[in-house]
Amino acid sequence: MTLSADPAIYTDFTGLAALRREARDSGGRDPETLRAVAGQFEALFVNMMLKSMREAKLGEGLLDSQQTEFYQGMFDQQIALEMSKGRGLGLADMLVRQLGGETPPPQRPAPRPAPTPATPHSSLLTPHLPKRTEEANAPAPARTWQPETPQAFIRDLWPHAQRAARRIQADPAVLLAQAALETGWGRSMMTRADGRPAYNLFGIKADGRWDGDTVGARTLEFRGGTMRQEQARFRAYGSPGESFDDYVAFLEASPRYRGALAAASDPARFTAELQRAGYATDPDYAAKIMAIYRSGDYRRAVAAAQ
Numbered sequence: 001m002t003l004s005a006d007p008a009i010y011t012d013f014t015g016l017a018a019l020r021r022e023a024r025d026s027g028g029r030d031p032e033t034l035r036a037v038a039g040q041f042e043a044l045f046v047n048m049m050l051k052s053m054r055e056a057k058l059g060e061g062l063l064d065s066q067q068t069e070f071y072q073g074m075f076d077q078q079i080a081l082e083m084s085k086g087r088g089l090g091l092a093d094m095l096v097r098q099l100g101g102e103t104p105p106p107q108r109p110a111p112r113p114a115p116t117p118a119t120p121h122s123s124l125l126t127p128h129l130p131k132r133t134e135e136a137n138a139p140a141p142a143r144t145w146q147p148e149t150p151q152a153f154i155r156d157l158w159p160h161a162q163r164a165a166r167r168i169q170a171d172p173a174v175l176l177a178q179a180a181l182e183t184g185w186g187r188s189m190m191t192r193a194d195g196r197p198a199y200n201l202f203g204i205k206a207d208g209r210w211d212g213d214t215v216g217a218r219t220l221e222f223r224g225g226t227m228r229q230e231q232a233r234f235r236a237y238g239s240p241g242e243s244f245d246d247y248v249a250f251l252e253a254s255p256r257y258r259g260a261l262a263a264a265s266d267p268a269r270f271t272a273e274l275q276r277a278g279y280a281t282d283p284d285y286a287a288k289i290m291a292i293y294r295s296g297d298y299r300r301a302v303a304a305a306q
Contacts, residue, residue, distance in 0.1 A: 145197060145240065147186040151301050154180075157201075157240055158305040164244040168251065170264040173302050174271065175244070177292040178202065181285075190217045190234055198236035201243040203280070204250055206233045213237075222281040267293055 147153040154176060161172035161179075179201040183189050190198040198215040206214040213236035221230050237243045251257040256277045263269035271286035279285070292298055 145186075145199075146189070150180070150185045150298075151304070153186045154298075154301045155305045157244075158302070160241045160244040163241075164248045167248045168261055168264045170270060171267050173299075174267040174289065174293050175247070176302070177298065178271070178289050179243075180292055181288050190215050190236075192236060198234065199238070199240050199243045200234050200236060201240060202247045202250075204235050204247065206235045209253075210235055222283060225283075 145156070147156055157176055157179065158172065161176045164170075165172035165175055180186075182203045183201055190200050192198055192213075192215050198213075200215070203219075206212075214233045215236045216231065216233055218229055218231055220227050222228075235246065237246065251261055257274070257279075260270055260273035260277060260279075263273050268286075268290055271289045274280075275283075275286040282288070
């Protein structure tokens with residue numbers, strides 16, 4: 001049987017109903033239809049999970065509006081689609097086995113992620129699970145710094161942003177806006193195996209030039225116009241100040257960012273040159289930083305921190 005439902009509507013109830021009808025008409029015996037229904041259910045489940053996570057926040061954000069919520073919902077649907085492709089979360093496989101009466105396949109060890117070359121990335125990071133049993137069972141100490149609000153994020157990091165910005169003659173507010181984008185206002189920072197924050201505020205990956213601590217994390221990257229989930233190693237720091245200092249040193253040490261440094265005094269040109277040099281794979285990276293930077297609420301919070 002040829003499936004009539006397009007995978008692009010996995011998070012649409014109309015598409016789900018169409019596949020349910022096909023599954024019912026086939027009596028649950030068609031493996032392709034069964035697999036499609038299970039995959040669609042998994043995508044719908046992931047989208048609902050992301051929506052619940054978005055709603056579980058402390059209050060209104062600086063950039064919250066009906067327009068941002070609309071595009072955020074579209075972005076979450078795309079994440080749900082990408083996460084459900086291939087083996088996904090395993091929920092679709094479980095449904096296929098239960099509904100189709102299949103024998104569960106033998107368990108296979110998960111492959112170790114290959115090392116990834118060092119280039120900065122876009123945001124949306126999730127911590128990498130500990131590799132060893134003793135690390136997983138070790139008690140996680142309390143976080144030493146995690147801002148509860150965007151205002152606290154700005155207030156706490158403003159002195160570090162000022163110091164780093166002076167080195168390259170940049171506006172500290174644009175560096176802070178970039179850090180806010182990369183970490184979700186400090187709420188989505190990467191963590192070490194023991195639960196301590198890695199303080200990587202600018203998404204800088206680790207390569208052979210880096211001899212400090214590292215942390216593993218999953219990241220969403222744009223490849224060929226498509227968003228993909230990847231695994232990478234990132235630099236880890238002992239404090240937010242170290243992250244700001246290394247960010248400036250990272251730009252100064254790489255010839256590819258000469259254009260960005262030359263335009264550092266102009267926030268719009270600076271972020272555009274960062275994107276042109278390949279700092280992030282997100283095609284809207286510079287625009288997102290500038291949207292934060294130009295926000296009235298953000299400007300007022302920066303003024304209050306000075």
